[in-house]
Amino acid sequence: MSNDLDPVFKALADPSRRRLLDALFERNGQTLGELCGQLDMTRQAVTKHLVLLEEAQLVAVVWRGREKLHYLNPVPIHAIAERWIGKFERQRLTALGDLKKALEEDHDA
Amino acid sequence: MSNDLDPVFKALADPSRRRLLDALFERNGQTLGELCGQLDMTRQAVTKHLVLLEEAQLVAVVWRGREKLHYLNPVPIHAIAERWIGKFERQRLTALGDLKKALEEDHDA
DNA sequence: TTGACATGCAACCCGAAGGTTGCATATTGA
DNA sequence: TCAATATGCAACCTTCGGGTTGCATGTCAA
Numbered sequence: 001m002s003n004d005l006d007p008v009f010k011a012l013a014d015p016s017r018r019r020l021l022d023a024l025f026e027r028n029g030q031t032l033g034e035l036c037g038q039l040d041m042t043r044q045a046v047t048k049h050l051v052l053l054e055e056a057q058l059v060a061v062v063w064r065g066r067e068k069l070h071y072l073n074p075v076p077i078h079a080i081a082e083r084w085i086g087k088f089e090r091q092r093l094t095a096l097g098d099l100k101k102a103l104e105e106d107h108d109a
Numbered sequence: 110m111s112n113d114l115d116p117v118f119k120a121l122a123d124p125s126r127r128r129l130l131d132a133l134f135e136r137n138g139q140t141l142g143e144l145c146g147q148l149d150m151t152r153q154a155v156t157k158h159l160v161l162l163e164e165a166q167l168v169a170v171v172w173r174g175r176e177k178l179h180y181l182n183p184v185p186i187h188a189i190a191e192r193w194i195g196k197f198e199r200q201r202l203t204a205l206g207d208l209k210k211a212l213e214e215d216h217d218a
Numbered sequence: 219t220t221g222a223c224a225t226g227c228a229a230c231c232c233g234a235a236g237g238t239t240g241c242a243t244a245t246t247g248a
Numbered sequence: 249t250c251a252a253t254a255t256g257c258a259a260c261c262t263t264c265g266g267g268t269t270g271c272a273t274g275t276c277a278a
Contacts, residue, residue: 225272231266232266232267237261238259238262239261241258243255247252
């Protein structure tokens with residue numbers, strides 16, 4: 001399994017791509033055509049977004065005849081949650097405390 | 110509190126900015142100059158990255174004389190974990206199941 | 219077998235993003 | 249008071265990202 005989260009963060013940075021993930025969350029296994037119906041752009045633009053999602057392994061593809069079915073792969077999101085967000089979540093209250101304290105000291109001065 | 114996660118996703122998309130967050134994670138409250146020492150680019154470039162982090166509310170700033178102290182604000186990361194990642198994590202096994210099943214059916218055909 | 223359908227590929231356009239350099243401003247401490 | 253320090257502001261350059269259009273390819277169904 002890849003250990004590089006960068007393509008995942010990049011893929012998640014665009015609202016249209018998050019929207020595609022949401023669409024697959026609503027109904028998994030949609031075709032390209034179906035996904036196009038939910039975004040206000042050309043099929044080619046949607047294809048490009050899906051390519052990025054595939055490269056980040058957020059979406060997996062299965063061909064059925066001439067149709068391309070898209071499936072959500074939750075593993076990279078899980079990896080981000082585990083390896084990245086978890087770290088900050090663990091120190092959350094400490095960081096908030098630092099911030100509060102700094103603001104108070106600033107007020108004094 | 111802002112409810113818009115887009116600037117947060119955008120801010121997290123760049124490796125240099127994630128690195129800055131990591132640096133503040135290591136030692137909270139660093140000055141601009143200190144943060145510059147940890148990235149291989151000009152001070153102005155670092156400033157630009159920090160502006161994006163501030164706009165996403167991931168970093169809060171306190172001025173102490175001529176020094177600008179940077180503090181981690183864990184709230185937006187928490188928001189992403191709660192409102193966005195949590196949703197996918199909850200359906201994680203279901204999505205993996207869909208994917209596995211689709212791959213098997215593809216194999217049959 | 220053929221036309222309609224689902225998708226791929228490639229060139230192109232434009233604005234945004236990341237970086238640089240140069241200069242201005244404010245604070246500090248000797 | 250003045251030089252060094254810490255930072256801001258603005259113009260500029262190049263690359264990348266998101267979007268389009270046009271055409272090619274492969275599959276299905278009548």
